Amino acid sequence: EVQLVESGGGLVQPGRSLRLSCAASGFTFDDYAMHWVRQAPGKGLEWVSGISWNSGSIGYADSVKGRFTISRDNAKNSLYLQMNSLRAEDTALYYCAKGPAGGHFDYWGQGTLVTVSS
């Protein structure tokens, strides 16, 4: 059974940093691209960042470019999102999602909540 479990969320002050993790199991992690998607309270889905199976290709939404860094450790079956210079508008539930070759997202975690507030 595919499982994606996010962690690392919490309350953080504007301008500070936070690192999210996503632990994957139930599939061959290093065969797949992985992504982060966020959802602000009461709002829609926003793609944040994606990383290829070998970390050779990475991309970011314009809203987080230069502040967030995605990475993965295939030996640990883990995905990460380093978030720096956090802003109030980064407040959201952050999901990790598995991306098969087709490009869509076939499995999602349950999310970890990030609240940016003073």
Place this chain on the structure above:
Amino acid sequence: EIVMTQSPATLSVSPGERATLSCRASQSVSSNLAWYQQKPGQAPRLLIYGASTRATGIPARFSGSGSGTEFTLTISSLQSEDFAVYYCQQYNNWPSRTFGQGTKVEIK
């Protein structure tokens, strides 16, 4: 950036009726289009990918069509468990993915 526009924002439908949801891309995404269902307090669930291929375990009452810039998700006979928010997503250019703003399907 490719902008995805969904319509309507809210769709009021009676159980057993057909629901038709639309999604338009600001430029061609070929058939690189997925649909997701999200219920309150839950993560999104993949329904359709490749514009028209149902994901594993998705009932046949869900169908997708379209290519290029115009796409449709049809739910042939709404069941109580289908009332939710539906999102389209394009994945035409790695790694960028963009979602529509969602269509809420509510009970009429």
